[in-house]
Amino acid sequence: NTTRAWRHKHGQVSRTQVERVARLLARAEPAQLRLVVVHQPAAVTRPEDRANRLRGSGHALARWSQAGADMVLGGHIHLPYVASPPGLPRPLWVVQAGTAVSDRLREAAPNSVNVLRWGRHAAAGRCSIERWDYFSAAGAFARTAVLDVTPARD
Known part of the structure; x- marks a missing residue:
């Protein structure tokens, strides 16, 4: 849990949590896809989101990468994106969720969800990261982006 009872906005991951x-x-x-889920973003793509980045994320990403993490999933800023932070011991992807059902949307980012396909649902050794956006005129979600990644296997 990266939120704190007295402070939900600025999340933090402790060294004890990172090691656990x-x-x-x-x-x-x-054969397992190795995921870590946090609330706040572990990496950001826009300067204006830096203040919302998970505190302790630099150490956490390096350590989790070294331990075999494939992806770190996050949310909080209502902005969907996939990023692969440079300089880690092994590659991993930060997969940020948008806003699935709330009306707290970011400009140019409608309601959306991410779908991860792995194992028998994806090409051998690959993971498909799909973004599905909601289209109000159709009253449905539709796939709008796919990124196929190859998680490192030591």
Whole structure:
């Protein structure tokens, strides 16, 4: 849990939390997709979102990458994107969720959800990260973007 009872806006991950997650990641089977879920973004793509970045995320991303994480999923800023932070021990992707059902939308970002396809639902060794946006005229979500990534396997 990266939120705190007295402060939900500026999330934080402690070194104890980072190490606990790293131990779990290290025990994962090679065939497993290794995900870490946090509330605040572990990496941002826009300067104006830096203040919302998870506190301690630099250390967390490096350690979780080293321990075998494939992706870190986050939300909080209502802006969907996928980023691969540079300079980590092994590649991983930060997958940010938009806003699924709320009306707290960002400009140019309608309601959206991410769908991850892995294993028998994707090409061998690959993970498909799909973004599905809501189109009010159709009253439905439709896939608007797909990014196929190849998680590192040691």
